[in-house]
Amino acid sequence: xxxxxxxxxxxxxxxxxxxxxxxxxxxxxxxxxxxxxxxxxxxxxxxxxxxxxxxxxxxxxxxxxxxxxxxxxxxxxxxxxxxxxxxxxxxxxxxxxxxxxxxxxxxxxxxxxxxxxxxxxxxxxxxxxxxxxxxxxxxxxxxxxxxxxxxxxxxxxxxxxxxxxxxxxxxxxxxxxxxxxxxxxxxxxxxxxxxxxxxxxxxxxxxxxxxxxxxxxxxxxxxxxxxxxxxxxxxxxxxxxxxxxxxxxxxxxxxxxxxxxxxxxxxxxxxxxxxxxxxxxxxxxxxxxxxxxxxxxxxxxxxxxxxxxxxxxxxxxxxxxxxxxxxxxxxxxxxxxxxxxxxxxxxxxxxxxxxxx
Numbered sequence: 001x002x003x004x005x006x007x008x009x010x011x012x013x014x015x016x017x018x019x020x021x022x023x024x025x026x027x028x029x030x031x032x033x034x035x036x037x038x039x040x041x042x043x044x045x046x047x048x049x050x051x052x053x054x055x056x057x058x059x060x061x062x063x064x065x066x067x068x069x070x071x072x073x074x075x076x077x078x079x080x081x082x083x084x085x086x087x088x089x090x091x092x093x094x095x096x097x098x099x100x101x102x103x104x105x106x107x108x109x110x111x112x113x114x115x116x117x118x119x120x121x122x123x124x125x126x127x128x129x130x131x132x133x134x135x136x137x138x139x140x141x142x143x144x145x146x147x148x149x150x151x152x153x154x155x156x157x158x159x160x161x162x163x164x165x166x167x168x169x170x171x172x173x174x175x176x177x178x179x180x181x182x183x184x185x186x187x188x189x190x191x192x193x194x195x196x197x198x199x200x201x202x203x204x205x206x207x208x209x210x211x212x213x214x215x216x217x218x219x220x221x222x223x224x225x226x227x228x229x230x231x232x233x234x235x236x237x238x239x240x241x242x243x244x245x246x247x248x249x250x251x252x253x254x255x256x257x258x259x260x261x262x263x264x265x266x267x268x269x270x271x272x273x274x275x276x277x278x279x280x281x282x283x284x285x286x287x288x289x290x291x292x293x294x295x296x297x298x299x300x301x302x303x304x305x306x307x308x309x310x311x312x313x314x315x316x317x318x319x320x321x322x323x324x325x326x327x328x329x330x331x332x333x334x335x336x337x338x339x340x341x342x343x344x345x346x347x348x349x350x351x352x353x354x355x356x357x
Contacts, residue, residue: 039063039130041076043122044101049188053107053154054119055092059100060130066096068133069141070165071158071234071261074104075131075311078114078122085114086311090158090236090261091133094165105188107154131315137234137261139165144232148225149177150216150245152237153186158261159236160189163196163203172200176225180208180216180237216241218248229254236261278354279303280322294319294326294344294355303357305344312346319344324353 041058048054058076060066068074068091077086089104096102108119139162149159156179166172181187187207197205206224208216221228229252235245242260249258274289277297286301295317298305307317312330318341325336326347334350335342344355 039132041102041128041130043124043126043128045124046119046122049105050107050186052119052186053105053188055103055105056118056122057101057103058128058130060102064130065132066099066102068095068102069138070094070161071138072133072135072161073158074102074133075129076104076118077129077131078117078126080114080117085117086129086131087114088131088311090135090161092157092160092164094161094168105154105157105160107188135261137236137259138162140232143171143173146174146227146231147176148228148231148233149175149179150233150235150237150241151177152180152216152241153182154188155235155237155241155261156188157236159234160193162234163193167196167200172202174202175200176204176206176228176231178206178208178216178224180210180241182211183209218244221248229257232257232259234259234261273350275324275349275351275353277301277349278352279357280354281357288349290327290348290350291329292348293329294342294347294349297349298344298355298357305357307345310345312343315343317343317345320356322354322356325350326353 040061041064042061044057044059046054046056071090073088073090075086075088079085089106091102092105093101093103106115106118108116135158137158143166149162151159159177163175163177166175177193179187179193184190184207193205197203225231233245233249233254235242235258239262242262246255246258246260249255274287274292276285276287277294278285279298279301282301282303284301284303286297288297292300295305295307295310305317306319310317321335321337321340321342323338325334326342327334327350328343329346329348335347336350342355
């Protein structure tokens with residue numbers, strides 16, 4: 001039987017070859033994961049973990065670093081209703097030296113359009129944008145001889161990357177883990193953690209089902225883990241839980257052993273002084289205070305500002321600073337070199353400045 005030639009596909013490819021393209025477009029014709037301008041990944045599969053959580057298995061493309069540190073997070077950008085939405089999620093898989101896949105584990109939040117889409121609306125084969133691994137909430141190398149993990153809900157994901165790394169090495173130190181979850185059924189990785197506890201005598205797992213048992217009382221740490229003051233503690237979960245843990249450790253002079261991971265972006269650094277921002281190409285200017293980001297100022301002036309995540313992850317908002325100075329609202333770093341690229345979503349004006357847009 002003669003083979004059928006996919007003429008429509010041939011026609012579409014031929015039309016692209018007769019149209020002026022950016023070099024990046026030629027790469028994409030060969031492989032959708034090849035890009036010189038941005039990091040990409042392909043969703044290989046979506047694995048349900050609970051009724052409202054799933055693990056995304058992602059094949060990264062060119063430029064990816066496979067030697068991330070256990071506990072780091074990545075940025076992922078997905079097109080939803082015609083616009084790229086960006087969020088950061090912890091990598092739940094251990095680092096791999098070979099060019100394979102990574103996983104992130106996501107819980108759908110009632111108010112979270114992107115998280116719900118990732119859990120229940122993302123099809124295998126979808127091409128997503130990625131940002132390289134980042135974060136300091138990581139497993140030290142070598143690991144401490146005694147560790148305590150305090151996690152709540154989806155805060156288990158960075159800790160899972162640490163535990164999977166220790167399990168794969170076969171060198172589990174003395175680890176106590178307290179895991180709070182509304183119910184047993186909503187406990188992500190429950191069966192894998194229970195199997196890991198059976199496998200390693202040095203791993204002790206405490207479970208708390210908050211819907212029936214209430215929240216963790218930090219005074220109970222003396223019973224759960226009597227030597228908690230001497231252990232390196234890694235805590236990840238809802239902000240009220242982390243605030244309570246921080247206060248408890250400070251009261252007990254153990255704050256220097258506490259490591260926290262918070263998932264929300266905090267623009268809590270020192271603001272700018274404000275000033276007049278000029279957008280050169282449009283000729284528009286706007287007066288701003290020191291807490292207004294350059295991106296917000298441009299949108300207020302009616303400029304078609306580029307943006308993506310609005311969190312400082314994807315760099316889509318980057319513009320050239322022609323003159324003046326801006327300050328990073330996350331950490332206070334300042335940028336004032338002529339023709340320097342700056343991220344407009346996380347910087348504010350320090351006096352008058354001009355941007356190339």
